[in-house]
Amino acid sequence: MKEIEALLKKFFGYTSFRPLQANIIKRILDKKDSLVLMPTGGGKSICFQLPAIYLPGTAVVISPLIALMKDQVEGLLSNGIPAAALNSSMPDAERQRIKQLCMQGKVKLLYISPEGLMGEVDWLLPRMDISLIAIDEAHCISQWGHDFRPEYTQLAVLKERFPKVPIVALTATADKITRLDILNQLKLNDPQTFISSFDRPNLSLTVKRGFSKKEKIASIVHFINARKQQSGIVYCMKRSDTEELAEALNSYGIKAIAYHAGLAPARREKAQDDYINDRFDVVCATVAFGMGIDKSNVRWVIHYNMPGSIENYYQEIGRAGRDGLPSDTLLFYSLGDLVLLRRFVEESGQSDITSEKLERMKRYCETDVCRRRILLSYFGEEAEHDCGNCDVCKNPPQRFDGTILVQKALSAVVRTGERVGIQMLIDILRGSFRQEIRQHGYDQLKTYGAGRDLSYKEWKEYVYQMLQLGYAEVDYAAGRTLKVTPLGSKVLYGELKAQLATWNEDENTDNYSDKGSRGTRETKKKFKASPIRPIDSDSIEESLLDSLRQLRKQLAERESMPAYIIFSDQSLQDMVEKKPVTLDEFSEIIGVGQIKLDKYGKVFVSLIRFVLKLPKLNF
Structure with a gap:
């Protein structure tokens, strides 16, 4: 992994991995299959891009959109990584050129749509040395995913045709039923599922x-x-x-x-x-x-x-x-x-x-x-x-200690063997005389009728709060039955208090009033650089950030690429904070790998020194 860490710095400008990235990369290097769930911006791409750089051969990346392929390929090329995409909008001569490069092993990552992949599974792919297969936006595989693509359902052929090639499926959003469907559809070999935190506190x-x-x-x-x-x-x-x-x-x-x-x-x-x-x-x-x-x-x-x-x-x-x-x-x-x-x-x-x-x-x-x-x-x-x-x-609402109320509900769920949905649970708590309750013997439970003091609407509101707070979850694959979570068990057994929001029927009707608002690439043009003029500001940081943005924009226009591919906002913020005034110091900035250090280091360091009113360096 030391070699992998060196590549991380050289090509991407980072000195350490984010959570789970190293484990996922190691599993790919061990030729094993994985399902990866990471939130947008969590670093999914590096999980397959780094192994692709390190391993001999070419990684095949299945991606649903031409724009996504174009964006990824541009970013890789700007970091000095040989990458290419095959899509239906390209001239045939260009497609043939890229195929030849892939067969010659001169492309480290090939991006292709699922439709394009199925057209090449019998001709191009067997003629390539495939290092790994990455299936991006994998929720498209599942009928329960939010962007279902029927073409993705054919991808099980990959494991059949290339059984020794590791497959990694990646997505930013998939609930439990979608995850199971992805694994079943792809027929992966003993896959490990990696789930990063979905928390985006920013x-x-x-x-x-x-x-x-x-x-x-x-x-x-x-x-x-x-x-x-x-x-x-x-x-x-x-x-x-x-x-x-x-x-x-x-x-x-x-x-x-x-x-x-x-x-x-x-x-x-x-x-x-x-x-x-x-x-x-x-x-x-x-x-x-x-x-x-x-x-x-x-x-x-x-x-x-x-x-x-x-x-x-x-x-x-x-x-x-x-x-x-x-x-x-x-x-x-x-x-x-x-x-x-x-x-x-x-x-x-x-x-x-x-x-x-x-x-x-x-x-x-x-x-x-x-x-x-x-x-x-x-x-x-x-x-x-x-x-x-x-x-x-x-703007928090009025809350109360709802521990006993939650314990009643969760206890009823457990006593039914976690085989009931929301409506049946509420009927049990309220002591309903429904025939179905007697048929299953739920009228004999200790919790039967334990919540008669609350209306159906009140119980429905509080059960949904329990779901929202993570005390219970809905198992869609088992008929939408309720399951008690580990966090819910802490409440059930008195290890944790449960605070619920007070509910008033008059204030929670469907009138939706304002009370709920809570705080009311083009053809290349001839490029001509303009002098960068730092804004007048009492803050040197504000002046420096504005100057760096001006420079980034000029470079982006000159190279006909998006500004964030030159450097992200995070990189500019790091420059403002650290104020690097030598190339060695600039190499420590987030997102500065060897390629970008060589390409942009001198001009950015010169600008920083200019804004800080330091003497020029002779590089």
Whole structure:
């Protein structure tokens, strides 16, 4: 692993691994299969890119979008790593050239779509020395994933045809039923599942309810004006909303552009390119946008409408703050969104599970529980404390000690053998005379009727709070039955107190009033560099950061690539903090590998010395 760590610094500019990365890499080097769940920005790509560099041969990376392939390949090439992509939009001569390079072993990573892969599984792949196979965005494999792609279901052929090649499947969002489906579909050999923490503490979480269209636009304008020159995404449910909102924002002097699948391909590609290269600060887009964008300086994400599931929501907000710096998220929720999404569910053909996932998303929007705890518990991660960085935590509701109430519910779940769903549990607690309860003998349980003092609606609210707090979970694969989590066991056996939010029926109807808002590449142009003029500021750090951004932007324009591929915001912040004034010091900056040190070191060090008013160096 020492050699791997040296490659990590040389090519990516990092001196240590993030959690789980080293373990995943070692498993790939041992030729074993894995499923990897890491949140957006958690470092999934390095898990297969480093072994690909180290091992002889070529890694095959299956990726669903041309934009995603393009972004990854550009980033690798900028770090001096031979990478290429095969896609349907390329001229045939270029495709043949790349295939020849792969067969000659001159490409370390080949990116290809699942459709493209199936066309090459009998011809190109057997003629290559394949080091590993990485399946990115693996949730697309599962019918329970949020971006199901039928083409992904054919990928089981890879294990059959290349049984000795290690396969790693990677995704940022998959609940338990989706994870099981991925493993079953791929037919991996004794796979190990790695689950990184889903916690993104750098993201603030805010939900606003019941806003009219006019109020939403006013709120968004206020939000963006408070974050001038920051990149952000506004997700809309309808294509027409993206265009109307972009037009409205431009009328307020905000540089915004629309993106959706109905645009002509050239216009859609230009919109994406303009946003990636910071010609526009804001993109108003349907959810198709962003999956293929590794733009590290997105500082905020707004949902103009409620997403259909927590997986969708988590994936989309994850496009903000990929560099780990503080970033904001805002979600608007209305009854109209819910009605429209419920209609989509009815038409989906998977109404049971999809409807349940929509209900969990609705509960997230309406909750008085720490929003981060809800997200973490949904993905099976425990959090014993509130986050302090969501609107609920910043404006906490009245709470009470609900330990005994939670113990009654969890005890009933355990006494049924964890074989009941929410409705049956509540009927047991309230002592219902339903025939089904007597048939199963649930009327003989010690907890039968132990919650008669609460109404059905009250119990439903508190059971959902238990789910949101991570005391119980829904097992979708077992008929949506309830299971007690390890955290719930601590409450059940008196090791942990449970604080619940007070519920009042009059205050929790579907009127959605404002009380719930909680705090109300183009053709290359001739490049001409401009002199960098540090802004006047009492803070040398502010002046230095602005100068570094100017330089990064000029280099990006000269090289016709996105600014974040030159250096991420995190790297610029590290330069401001450490103020490197020699090449040796610059080599210690986050994200500075040998290639970027050689390519950009002198010009960045010279600028830093200029802003700090130090003498020039003769390199």
